[in-house]
Amino acid sequence: MDVLPLISILSCILGGIGVILHTDYINKIIMFAFLEAGLIGLITSFYYLDVSIISSILEPIGTVILLLGALKYAHLKRTKKKYSSEVPILAR
């Protein structure tokens, strides 16, 4: 058995377990990048090169959109808490 499919399958399994087990969401996104590496290697090992190029171009776009959502969520949570401590009726 070749090395590339073996290591890609190992990387996919480790990344999947890591996405489930980690609790902080930046760690979840880092583990998602780890899983993407294994996925692109697994696509390449079956000689689908065009699919591999397209999916590796589209991968950072999905990561950037997830990160924008995470940043907006953190900012919103901070400001909401401060706002609710001062004016309790209007918050919820």
Place this chain on the structure above:
Amino acid sequence: MEIEVIKLIIASIICWINFVVVDTYFGLPKKPGVSGAEVIGKKIEKIGGNINGGYFMGNIVCSPDASAGTLMAAIFYYAMGFEGGLIAALLIFIGNRLCNDPGYAGTIGTITATILIYLCSGFIEPQYFIAGMVIAIFTIQGFHHAYASKLLGSIAKKMGRI
């Protein structure tokens, strides 16, 4: 078997010297080029390393510099011959500009790596340079962060580029 190990070690040493010298000359340890590199530098200083070596490692993570240039030169030389190194320089320049970096270190590192591989092509085949670059990046980014950052900081101070 022994001669393959010797070729691997020689190629690894050549790649290590090439990318550390080019990156240090173009001022990677001096300041964080992009905003994400500062976080990694501060974190490495907190666990007991050097701040300039930390900036170096953060800049390598956040944009393709001479380390990526050396790997891409070896890859394109393995696939296409000498012209591949020139194509790799153009692609690395575009990648540097996509990551908000002026791109001096990556392009010149790729050209010097291509010339070094061409000079060594009589007795070391290019696939040994691919594995040698992976070993070289493993000794900096993956083995022991504090010791590697102290080593990079001392090299930068010795070259006078802080």
Place this chain on the structure above:
Amino acid sequence: MDIVILTIGTIMVIVGLRIFLTRSRALKLPYVCCLNFCMAALIVLYIKSPMGALTAVVYFISSTISSNAIAHTIGEMKKIEKTMK
């Protein structure tokens, strides 16, 4: 088995386990960078053609953009936590 592919595979397994076991968020990113180097090298050693080299360089640059975005977001979140205290 070739010694080149075996060396890169061994390094990739070690780095993958260290990504999984490190606790800090910012110190996981250098290991991810090392993993990207290993995967690009394995792709071009599996497919020896100009198209394989193009696949490797496109994969490497786009994954570098991804880790750049993750590092920038960690810095921004630390800045938010510092100002909103």
Place this chain on the structure above:
Amino acid sequence: MNVPYTLIYFYGISIISSIIIGILLKMPLKPNTNSFEGNILFPTVFVALGLTAIAEFLFGLDIILCVIIGVFSALFSKYINRIFPGVDYGN
């Protein structure tokens, strides 16, 4: 170890034509490591080398093709600041 010498002539033609067009376009002479603008040596020569290598791999080389590549690479690095602009993070 045996490079055909006509290839070196073609690469030289594309580099020299790109530098001449760069001088005519009034690009800055001294390289500045911190700025994003292209000067007469840095992106021009490397873009010309890369495009000539791609053209050799795809079509084969010619004198007129080399001159066209030189003009195009000089124009590309003249306007490199507009094509790939640098971003400053608001601090």
